[in-house]
Amino acid sequence: NAGVMQNPRHLVRRRGQEARLRCSPMKGHSHVYWYRQLPEEGLKFMVYLQKENIIDESGMPKERFSAEFPKEGPSILRIQQVVRGDSAAYFCASSPGLAGQFFGPGTRLTVL
């Protein structure tokens, strides 16, 4: 049973470009979470999704950030017009709906 998959592992973007981060949950998991980790910090919750629904987006910046988890395919975290402050590690986690989230390896975004 493969774990949570994230790609790409490293992503470099110039200011103003778009970043798309992908997450495939573990087989059988219908809940996906996105977290952001700034250097020397803990993880901060961004958004919680179930298939085709955003359940909690209280941690998402109001502008430029969006997330989706379509019926088919991976969950996508999209950052438009990236700025240097968006440089961070972005982690996806999945769960089958019970306590205990399993994390992917993360995507490290660098904005030049």
Added chain:
Amino acid sequence: AQTVTQSQPEMSVQEAETVTLSCTYDTSESDYYLFWYKQPPSRQMILVIRQEAYKQQNATENRFSVNFQKAAKSFSLKISDSQLGDAAMYFCAYRDQGGSEKLVFGKGTKLTVNP
């Protein structure tokens, strides 16, 4: 809002010795979950141990155990017989039982294991 505090930015332990990492949290809820995650240099987040607040018995996973003090809102992690592979960042995390399933993390404790 719930908060999680890890007061030890760094800790060190000799190989084969025991170390305890501290965590306190703040919540008005009575039912919740607490977790310890390990983040080695690879940056992969690994679930170490989990505790349900309604359970009085402290959780144990091999060399890892917790001291859960609900009234004091304290959730410390004890690592026995420390190994070099235990060196990592350790994050304490909280989750409500109901509502949003988001995890609230502390800032982490960097554990160094000395040979």
